[in-house]
Amino acid sequence: MTQAQYQVTGMTCGHCEASVRSEVTKIDGVQEVQVSAASGVLTVTSATEIADEIVLAAVDEAGYSAVRA
């Protein structure tokens, strides 16, 4: 099991969190997604490491931008 953290820009409320969670949860192999609009921190738990590009693309799909923390 592996965890990766990202810093997301632009989230302001629970709806933003839900959008990001929804897109990132769709990624193959993702087991748990924790996201906080207050801190901007996104934590992705998966069985095996997921390429940053895939997570960043999912965040982009939700309408936000992120960098690996």
Ligand SMILES: [Cu+2]
């Ligand atoms: Cu929002």
